[in-house]
Amino acid sequence: MRWPASLQARLGLSVGLVLTMLWLLAATVTAVIVRAEMDEVFDSALRETAERILPLAVTDIVGREDQGVTQRLAPIREHDEFFTYLIRDAEGRVLLQSHAADPTVFPSYDGPGFRQTATHRLYSDAALQDTIRITVAEPLAHRMSVAREIQMGLGLPLLIVLPVALIAIILAVRFSLDPLRRFRARLEARGARDLSQVPHEGLPTEIGPLADTLNSLLARLREAFEAERSFAANAAHELRTPLAGAIAQAQRLRSETKDRAAAQRATDIEETLKRLTRRTERMMQLARAEGGRLRMDKSSDLRGVARIVVDDIGRTGTPDRIRLNLPDMAVMSDLDPDAFAILCRNLVENALRHGGQTTPVDVTLTASGQFTVANDGPVVPSETLNRLTARFERASATADGSGLGLAIVAAITERIGSRLVLQSPRPDRTTGFQVSLRLPIEDSE
Amino acid sequence: MRILLIEDDTTLGAAVRDQIAADGQSVDWVTRLDAASDAMAATSYDLILLDLMLPDGRGIGFLKVLRTRGDVTPVIILTALDQVSDRIEGLNGGADDYLVKPFDLSELSARIGSVARRYSGNPNPILTHGPLDIDLAARSVHRDGRHVPLTAREWALFEAFLARPGQLLSKAQLEEKLYAFDAEVESNTIEVHVSRLRKKLGSAIIETERGMGYRLGRP
Numbered sequence: 273m274r275w276p277a278s279l280q281a282r283l284g285l286s287v288g289l290v291l292t293m294l295w296l297l298a299a300t301v302t303a304v305i306v307r308a309e310m311d312e313v314f315d316s317a318l319r320e321t322a323e324r325i326l327p328l329a330v331t332d333i334v335g336r337e338d339q340g341v342t343q344r345l346a347p348i349r350e351h352d353e354f355f356t357y358l359i360r361d362a363e364g365r366v367l368l369q370s371h372a373a374d375p376t377v378f379p380s381y382d383g384p385g386f387r388q389t390a391t392h393r394l395y396s397d398a399a400l401q402d403t404i405r406i407t408v409a410e411p412l413a414h415r416m417s418v419a420r421e422i423q424m425g426l427g428l429p430l431l432i433v434l435p436v437a438l439i440a441i442i443l444a445v446r447f448s449l450d451p452l453r454r455f456r457a458r459l460e461a462r463g464a465r466d467l468s469q470v471p472h473e474g475l476p477t478e479i480g481p482l483a484d485t486l487n488s489l490l491a492r493l494r495e496a497f498e499a500e501r502s503f504a505a506n507a508a509h510e511l512r513t514p515l516a517g518a519i520a521q522a523q524r525l526r527s528e529t530k531d532r533a534a535a536q537r538a539t540d541i542e543e544t545l546k547r548l549t550r551r552t553e554r555m556m557q558l559a560r561a562e563g564g565r566l567r568m569d570k571s572s573d574l575r576g577v578a579r580i581v582v583d584d585i586g587r588t589g590t591p592d593r594i595r596l597n598l599p600d601m602a603v604m605s606d607l608d609p610d611a612f613a614i615l616c617r618n619l620v621e622n623a624l625r626h627g628g629q630t631t632p633v634d635v636t637l638t639a640s641g642q643f644t645v646a647n648d649g650p651v652v653p654s655e656t657l658n659r660l661t662a663r664f665e666r667a668s669a670t671a672d673g674s675g676l677g678l679a680i681v682a683a684i685t686e687r688i689g690s691r692l693v694l695q696s697p698r699p700d701r702t703t704g705f706q707v708s709l710r711l712p713i714e715d716s717e
Numbered sequence: 718m719r720i721l722l723i724e725d726d727t728t729l730g731a732a733v734r735d736q737i738a739a740d741g742q743s744v745d746w747v748t749r750l751d752a753a754s755d756a757m758a759a760t761s762y763d764l765i766l767l768d769l770m771l772p773d774g775r776g777i778g779f780l781k782v783l784r785t786r787g788d789v790t791p792v793i794i795l796t797a798l799d800q801v802s803d804r805i806e807g808l809n810g811g812a813d814d815y816l817v818k819p820f821d822l823s824e825l826s827a828r829i830g831s832v833a834r835r836y837s838g839n840p841n842p843i844l845t846h847g848p849l850d851i852d853l854a855a856r857s858v859h860r861d862g863r864h865v866p867l868t869a870r871e872w873a874l875f876e877a878f879l880a881r882p883g884q885l886l887s888k889a890q891l892e893e894k895l896y897a898f899d900a901e902v903e904s905n906t907i908e909v910h911v912s913r914l915r916k917k918l919g920s921a922i923i924e925t926e927r928g929m930g931y932r933l934g935r936p
Contacts, residue, residue, distance in 0.1 A: 509770055512797035516818035517728030523822045524732045527739070549819055553799070577801050584817075587824075613801035 283445045288438045295434070299426040306422050314415055315386060318395045321355050322408040329359045329406060330399050333367050342366045344373075357408040367404065381405045388412075451475045455483060467494040468569070504560050511552050519545045554676045557614045561683035566611045571714050573602040577609045578637055581616045585624070593624060595632050599639040604714045607688060612711070615684045618677040619645040619707055626705065641713030646706035652696035660694060685709050718763040718833060718876065719894050722746040723753045723779075724795060725771050729818070733766065733795075736822040737829070740856075741873030743896045749773045760893060762790055764833060766825075769796040769807065777810050784811035791832045795820070830854055837880045844879065847936035849918060851879065858918065865917050870895065874910045878923065878933040887930040907931075 276282055345368065356373035360366050364380060377392050387394040393415070396407040451474040458470055467490050472483035519542055526538035575598045582596045605612070616635070623633040627647030636644040652660075660678070685692045690709045698704035720737055724730040725748040737744040745762075747753045750773050753765075769776040780792055794807045794815035807815050813832045816825060830853060834840050842854035850859040856872055858865045867875065877886065877894045888907050895906075911923055911931060921934040 508799050509797040512799065512818040513726045513729060516797065516820065517726050517730075517732065519819040520729050520732030520736070520822055524735050527822075528735075546819070576805065580801050580804060609802050609805070610800040 280442065280445050280449060284438060284442045287441045288434070291437055291441075292430070292434055295430055299423075299430070302426055303419070303423045307419050310415070310418065310422070314393070314410065315395070318355065318386075318393060318408055318410050319397075322357070322395045322397050322406050325357055325359075325408070326397055326399050326404070326406045329368050330404050333359070333404060334400075343368050345369070345371050354414055355408055355410055357406060359404060359406045361405070362403050373409070377409055378407050381407060448476065452479055455479075466569075467491075467497070501560075504556050508553070508556050512549070515545055515549050515552075519549075554680065557618075557680045558676060558683065561611065561614065561680045561687070566608050566684065566687050567712070568606050568608050571604045571606040572609050574605050574607070574609070574612055574637060574711065575599070575603055577613050578616055578635065581613050582620065582635060585617065585620055593630070593632055594620060595634050597634065597636040599637065601639055603637055603639060603641065603711075605641065605712055606714065607712055611684055611688075615681050616643075616645075618681050622677055623647040623649075623705070623707075637711075639713075641711040642708060643711050644706060644708040646698050646704055648698075648701075648704045651703055652694075652705050654696075657694050657696055681707075688712055718742045718829075718873070718880075719760065720744045720764045720766060720829070721753060721756055721762045722766045723750065723771065723776065724748065724766065724768045726768075732822065733825065736826060739869060740826050740829075741869030741871075741876075741895075742829075743873075743894060750776070750779050753779065757788075757790075763836075763894075764829060765790055765792045766829075767792050767794050767812070769794060769798055769803070777807060780807070780810045780812060791836050793825075793828055793832055795825075827854065833880070845936075846879075846933075847919070847921075849922075849936075853879070860918060867914075867917065871910055871914055871917070874907075875914055875918075878931070882933050885926055885930050885932045891931070 276285065342365070353370060353372040356370045356377075357368075358366055358370075358373050358375060358378045359368040360381060366375060369375065377389065378394070379387065379389060381396055381398075384397045385395070387396065391413070392409040392411055394407055394409045396405060398405045451472075455470065455472050455475055462468075462470075469487045469490065470483065472480065472487070475483055522538045522542040522545065526535045526542070529535050529538065578596060578598060582594050586592070586594055620633060620635055623645050624647070627633055627649035631648040634644070634646045636642075636646075682692060688711070690711065693708045694706070695708070696705040698706040720742050722730060722733055722737070722744050724733060724746070727748070730746050730748065734744050734746045745756050745760075747756055748771075750771050756762075767776045767780060771779075776794065776796075780794075783790070783792070791813045792811065794804075794812045795818060796803060796807065796815055797818045798804075799817050804815050804817070813835070814828050816828060830842070831840070834842060834853060842852055844851040844853065848861050850862075851857075853876070856867075858867060858875070873895055874891065877891060891907050895910075911925075915923055923931050924934045925931055
């Protein structure tokens with residue numbers, strides 16, 4: 273038999289089983305004791321009967337005219353006879369017998385006292401120097417039926433008491449496990465992003481430490497996430513400032529020198545440093561996308577983030593190419609605004625890069641959280657589209673340039689439980705490429 | 718313009734200082750917030766370039782204190798914190814603009830110009846003054862359609878007059894706009910630059926109030 277997984281079922285079953293066994297044991301012991309007591313009482317009645325009948329029988333037999341004749345007593349009234357008796361002389365001749373006595377059940381006399389055959393309990397006694405002998409028989413069936421009645425009396429309550437006891441056990445177990453159930457419900461109700469402490473008042477002492485361990489684990493997890501976040505921020509800072517210094521110095525060198533070759537070298541250095549900056553930036557972004565926390569405890573308006581990102585990109589070279597469409601109402605989301613900014617920036621930069629030099633890029637965020645970036649560039653063949661999707665799934669960190677940008681977007685999309693939809697040409701158009709995904713949005717109500 | 722640069726990275730700070738100086742502005746460069754407070758107590762600045770992570774505190778806190786005190790000096794944040802949330806915090810803290818490191822020095826110059834123009838009340842970089850067409854963003858002056866080359870110092874002086882049209886500026890005020898704390902100021906420098914400006918842009922461009930100072934001439 274498989275032991276049930278539920279603690280409640282286990283407790284119910286084990287306690288129920290033990291209870292049944294104990295009850296059965298108690299009933300059996302009681303039955304045995306009662307049986308012994310009962311035998312004593314029955315034996316005493318048997319002996320009493322013999323001793324009472326014998327003097328009467330002696331008087332009767334001695335006073336007879338015809339000696340050695342068997343006399344059967346007629347029943348006074350019709351009734352069941354539990355006791356039958358036989359009175360015999362020393363030669364074994366029957367002198368007197370009760371009306372229902374069957375001489376075949378009486379074994380030959382072998383002295384006073386109790387005897388037992390397969391079917392009867394017997395008591396024998398003798399009088400007048402052992403010349404008149406009485407044997408009283410009682411059928412064992414009678415005793416057995418009485419014993420059975422007592423056993424039934426002891427056993428029958430089991431049928432009622434046991435189910436009641438089982439129900440009581442289940443209710444008690446359920447009641448005792450109620451705090452645990454509430455604790456579990458609280459755990460189930462919270463999202464994966466919620467790492468706050470789980471309240472566990474009222475938990476049984478056996479399970480309390482478990483909740484404590486869970487809470488301390490959650491706290492450590494939260495700390496680890498925070499550490500990772502601050503590492504990404506610090507690493508960005510630690511790398512950016514010296515890079516900024518070197519780039520600025522190269523730019524100063526270029527504007528201060530009159531030497532063309534030196535100016536070209538300064539430009540080369542600057543370009544390399546900028547490439548290095550972009551590369552490390554992407555690595556940090558990927559680290560954030562894959563490791564950091566993407567859902568926050570508080571929510572923010574995504575429109576502001578989209579505006580800043582588009583402003584930012586517009587500043588560095590391609591103003592007016594981005595058409596930003598935002599709803600009038602705030603789009604509140606608990607998505608990390610920085611993660612959304614990374615996602616948005618990568619998609620827009622890709623759309624700008626691959627969309628041709630002059631065609632506009634549409635960035636749309638709807639009130640329901642649908643985020644779409646589309647350009648009017650050349651149609652991407654469907655097999656290329658499939659390959660792009662496949663690469664997204666791999667999210668290879670070794671990919672360079674745009675590949676990493678898409679991998680970052682894919683990583684974020686996957687971790688917020690959304691799906692990246694690539695379409696080319698754009699819906700309802702003959703050209704262009706569109707990337708869309710659904711962002712987690714809070715109900716505005 | 719007199720600019721306070723608060724940046725603890727010496728390589729970047731030096732390049733930024735040189736760039737601003739090359740634009741003809743005077744710049745005081747400090748690497749700590751307490752030094753910045755001292756500098757601001759000593760003189761008034763037209764603009765502050767503020768790094769966010771400094772050895773003795775966070776720039777954002779400094780900015781908030783500044784704004785709480787009612788100081789309206791324009792502030793451009795120079796930050797290595799590239800996250801949008803940091804920038805939102807900076808802008809909400811009272812910054813006028815921000816630049817994420819690394820940035821182009823030419824972009825920094827443009828941002829300084831644009832923020833300064835917004836503060837002077839006219840964000841349009843194109844001005845006309847009599848026969849002069851002035852492009853504040855491109856730092857160019859055309860007189861009757863012909864380009865007039867100005868040195869950085871001459872431009873800085875001219876810009877100081879343009880920023881306060883009609884207002885009398887003392888020689889000491891002009892010197893403060895042109896020179897940082899440590900720069901040597903020759904006693905007749907302002908006179909020399911004013912006379913060069915008049916030669917290039919027409920004698921009526923700057924009027925002299927004897928013993929008081931100078932002001933921008935009527936167009």
